[in-house]
Amino acid sequence: MTRFSALAVLALTTTAAHADTAGLQIAEVFMPHHDKATRVAIWYPAGSAAETTVYADNPVFQGVEAAMDATAAQGEFPVVLFSHGMGGTDRAQAWLGAALAERGVITVLVNHPNTTWGDFDMTKGVAHWTRAQDMTTALDWLLAQPDLAAHVDLSRVMAAGFSYGGWTALSLGGMTGNHAGLVQACEAYPQMEACPVMMSDEVNLQGIDPAKWNASYADTRVTEVVAIDPGFVWGLAPTDVTGLLPDTLMIGFGGAQDRMLATNFDQSGLAALMGEREVVQIDPAYHFTAMPLCKAEGEAILAADKDDPVCTDPAGSDRAAIHGRIVELIAGALGK
Secondary structure, three states, X not given: OXXXXXXXXXXXXXXOOOOXXXXXXXXXXXXXXXXXXXXXXXXXXXXXXXXXXXXXXXXXXXXXXXXXXXXXXXXXXXXXXXXXXXXXXXXXXXXXHHHHHHOOOEEEEEOOOOEEOOEEOHHHHOOOHHHHHHHXXXXXXXXXXXXXXXXXXXXEEEEEEEOHHHHHHHHHOOOOOOHHHHHHHHHXXXXXXXXXXXXXXXXXXXXXXXXXXXXXXXXXXXXXXXXXXXXXXXOOXXXXXXXXXXXXXXXXXXXXXXXXXXXXXXXXXXXXHOOOOEEEEEOOOOHHHHOOOEOOOHHXXXXXXXXXXXXXXXXXXXXXXXXXXXXXHHHHHOOO
């Protein structure tokens, strides 16, 4: 296991010049397992002459530069299938998609039906396997697009994700769920984030078919995994990790005082099951450090709305530097 302080993060943040412009296409992709279409954002290296505009900017979060619908740059590029967190959107990790595109990586972000901001129904969203199916369908769709498929390097396909999406990435990489173990963990720690909702009569985690929960939803085209502060990490057994790709990295946020219990893969025991797979802990940081850079007034706006303190990082942390470190870890794993 590797642990990084904020100073180490700053020291290791890349200073290399970015060679590519970040191109962006937005598509509606039909998901047969949901019987509906959903939004998919595809970031990719664009031709250097492409004109850019600001994407995903709002009063709270800073946007990023994107060349909308630009022609892709010449060459083949690795692919990252990125899964957002519970209640997230593709915009929440636009910073990552843009940065990876600038490094020569195609990134596919799916707005997962039933667990996306504005489309949230946990009675359906608790079916974690549908998220893996979303990403598999999105990759199928990408490979059917002539303007993008020719640029895909299928020898380098990474499943990555944040929070609930971190579990999706692990699932795509071969980890299996443990229904009985998670139910027992929620019973032992009823205060754990998401457990009250999942164990409610309405959602009824405990009543879900264990065979569906525990099945493999791996995509054999995936070659490596990065899971950022992943959820559903409790109650797992050694057999659940047996099929997980060896090229797997888990990134955790925070120390003893500001670590989210639901994503604490040390306390849950998952880190100990990872064997030679890499585990990185970034401290000081907290769960929402993976969200976009905030504007100066963002924290006050969220406080006035009595929303989650998404912009309030722990003292001593540097969100921009931590984002840079995450980009380095992902791009480096892909040889970029």
